[in-house]
Amino acid sequence: MSTPNHNAISHWFIATHCVADRISYCLSRNRRNEGTMPEDSVIQGHIEKLRRCELITEQEVVDLCAKAKEILMKEENIREVRTPVTICGDIHGQFYDLKELFFIGGESPDTNYLFMGDYVDRGYYSIETFLLLLSLKVFYPDRVTLLRGNHESRQITQVYGFYDECMRKYGTPNIWKECVNVFDLLPIGALVDGRIFCVHGGLSPSITTLDEIRAIDRIQEVPLEGGFCDLLWSDPEEDTTGWRVSSRGCGYLFGGDVVSKFNADNNLNVVCRSHQLVMEGYKWMFNNQLIAVWSAPNYCYRCGNIASIMEVDEYLQSNFVTYDPAPQSERKVPSNDSPPDYFL
Known part of the structure; x- marks a missing residue:
């Protein structure tokens, strides 16, 4: 034979x-x-308007969020994603830099996108950023994956800008309420071709398998502790072995030994995450067992970093494309707003 x-x-x-x-x-x-x-023409109109950084009406936001919730309710805690795919890190309301990302990486639906959370807070245009991504998710549900970040939370958005922005631009908390209800439905992680586990923050001492993540009741506000919290808040640290308490007040710091065991136990090649500013746009850690991707250039309009996206092909080979902030000439000047002072 x-x-x-x-x-x-x-x-x-x-x-x-x-x-x-x-x-x-x-x-x-x-x-x-x-x-x-016929409803697609409405969503397409939202996309065209939001691409110009123009707000849609309150009722249109309500209807869009309702459609998005119908789609997200059907998605698992860990969304299965096929290659080729482009993986993106934090955006944080930097709308014109999101447009630059699409210019560099390709438009939907030609490019299959996976975003790892933190769409809102700190930037000037959190509502336009999130609603554009949500419109693309509704219009191309199989070509856009939106994960939950630690900033997709009621508590965090009331402190770091998104709530205030919704009140300033719409004059009502209703838009914020609609959006945070959508946040509750966003998947926790994604699994690319069974080998790359994508999650916003990191790992948890209370979670050893992907099946344990699949069993989480995710439709809730992000808890202040426990496995769900850790997945969105934890950070890798190169000089750490095992687990340490994080100075963030939520989540843990974890070392390369933790990542090695998690990858081996779950038959993974790599853990992919965002959550921390990376000045070079991306960073390999622990002998290429973990990769951090950051997609907000010149974070908070003052950090001077570059950004990146991670393109993964059909053979699970990765290519990183780095980019600078969108040119000033292409940005709409915000009204009398100074750069945000908060940093988390």
């Missing part, structure tokens, strides 16, 4: 599932173009 060529089988499988994904996407796009989904 001849021995099967596993490499050939693997390449055939990758090519087949990529072709299948593309056919499915094209059929979906054709149905949209044929006008069989």
